Amino acid sequence: MANLKDIRDRIKSVKSIQKVTKAMKMVAAAKMRRAQERMEQSRPYSNSLAEVIQHLLPDVDREMLPLLDVRDVKRKAYVVVSADRGLAGAFNTNLLKIAQKEIDEFGKENVDLFCIGKKSRDHFKRRDYNIIESHVEFWAEMKFENAMMIGRSIIDHFTSGQVDEIHVAYNYFLNIAHQEVKSESLLPLVYESVEGVSHNRLYEPSKEELVTSLIPRHLNVQMWKYLLESYASEQAARMLSMENATSNAQDMIKDLTLQFNKARQAAITTEMLEIVGGAEALGK
Amino acid sequence: MNVFNLEIVTPIRGALDKGQVGYVRCPGLDGSFGIMANHQEGIFALTVGEIKLTRDGQDEFLATGGGFAEIMGHTVKLLVESVEKSSEIDAQRAEKSLDRARTRKSEQDSELNEVRIEASLTRALNRLRVSKR
Numbered sequence: 001m002a003n004l005k006d007i008r009d010r011i012k013s014v015k016s017i018q019k020v021t022k023a024m025k026m027v028a029a030a031k032m033r034r035a036q037e038r039m040e041q042s043r044p045y046s047n048s049l050a051e052v053i054q055h056l057l058p059d060v061d062r063e064m065l066p067l068l069d070v071r072d073v074k075r076k077a078y079v080v081v082s083a084d085r086g087l088a089g090a091f092n093t094n095l096l097k098i099a100q101k102e103i104d105e106f107g108k109e110n111v112d113l114f115c116i117g118k119k120s121r122d123h124f125k126r127r128d129y130n131i132i133e134s135h136v137e138f139w140a141e142m143k144f145e146n147a148m149m150i151g152r153s154i155i156d157h158f159t160s161g162q163v164d165e166i167h168v169a170y171n172y173f174l175n176i177a178h179q180e181v182k183s184e185s186l187l188p189l190v191y192e193s194v195e196g197v198s199h200n201r202l203y204e205p206s207k208e209e210l211v212t213s214l215i216p217r218h219l220n221v222q223m224w225k226y227l228l229e230s231y232a233s234e235q236a237a238r239m240l241s242m243e244n245a246t247s248n249a250q251d252m253i254k255d256l257t258l259q260f261n262k263a264r265q266a267a268i269t270t271e272m273l274e275i276v277g278g279a280e281a282l283g284k
Numbered sequence: 285m286n287v288f289n290l291e292i293v294t295p296i297r298g299a300l301d302k303g304q305v306g307y308v309r310c311p312g313l314d315g316s317f318g319i320m321a322n323h324q325e326g327i328f329a330l331t332v333g334e335i336k337l338t339r340d341g342q343d344e345f346l347a348t349g350g351g352f353a354e355i356m357g358h359t360v361k362l363l364v365e366s367v368e369k370s371s372e373i374d375a376q377r378a379e380k381s382l383d384r385a386r387t388r389k390s391e392q393d394s395e396l397n398e399v400r401i402e403a404s405l406t407r408a409l410n411r412l413r414v415s416k417r
């Protein structure tokens with residue numbers, strides 16, 4: 001049986017770990033709520049923008065726009081949105097596993113990578129993938145400008161013809177308990193045409209110019225959405241795993257306390273036996 | 285005055301201003317233009333500048349970083365990347381960012397940065413101007 005001091009020390013250390021996991025859970029919960037709010041706020045803009053583009057596209061000659069250009073796919077680019085930090089359950093692992101599988105299926109030498117978040121950068125760097133750009137350590141003060149910056153370089157990569165398709169792998173925020181790894185194609189843009197838009201409309205500047213400036217904005221907003229979804233998912237995953245850690249620590253404390261009491265009882269019993277034995281020996 | 289629906293939508297603050305207004309003046313690429321009720325439908329690009337709107341006879345001024353205006357039926361939607369009411373703008377902060385942009389302009393080196401510095405300079409100037417309304 002372990003000695004009393006050892007058990008007491010273990011109980012102490014488990015308790016202090018529990019304090020840490022509890023605090024991390026609360027922090028993650030607060031951050032998640034904020035991210036969720038931002039997600040909701042960005043939705044009207046992205047929906048309206050998509051609508052405007054849809055109203056506009058039937059009137060526009062698709063051939064003229066490099067961002068709508070569907071080419072034979074010889075090279076692809078992947079944007080992998082992960083977190084900067086771990087301790088978030090299977091959040092990063094699942095994402096990286098799925099992204100890597102898809103990339104390997106296409107052939108890793110034909111894929112350019114944009115890594116967002118430290119975890120994805122480190123993962124692919126270690127395995128010698130072709131990383132074009134990585135963006136790390138901006139989550140704490142995430143701004144729309146980050147999304148614009150990332151969006152711009154991705155668009156350049158596509159329009160300059162270095163890749164023929166761009167995919168994004170990220171964690172989609174279903175709800176607090178569920179996040180889903182999604183892999184979507186971002187470029188070339190595919191839009192369904194809608195009917196019933198009046199043709200008697202004013203455009204200033206020309207339709208083509210409007211579309212060419214609308215679409216990059218749309219992509220920025222899309223990028224912003226991916227960042228927010230991923231961030232909210234990360235915090236939700238962390239919250240859940242820290243919640244589990246806290247309750248595991250609770251169980252452990254319970255077990256250890258039981259063990260401690262048993263050991264203490266056993267020590268008292270032996271001591272009493274010794275005293276009784278001694279007294280009997282004296283009395284004879 | 286006939287009124288129409290106005291919606292201002294931004295990526296960060298969501299759908300901001302909803303309501304009935306009589307008149308909106310927007311900064312178009314070739315200068316400002318006004319929209320009143322029953323305007324012809326269309327889509328217009330907006331640049332950095334000032335939005336003026338008249339609601340119940342009261343004028344309101346907003347600074348914007350550019351975007352689009354869509355007129356559909358009796359609704360005007362302004363999709364702008366940033367928007368601030370004149371009363372919300374902190375004039376001191378605007379002045380500081382203007383100074384920052386000016387210093388950066390005087391010590392800039394690369395070609396690519398020039399465009400962005402110029403843009404931030406215009407934005408700062410615009411915010412400062414609108415804040416004085």
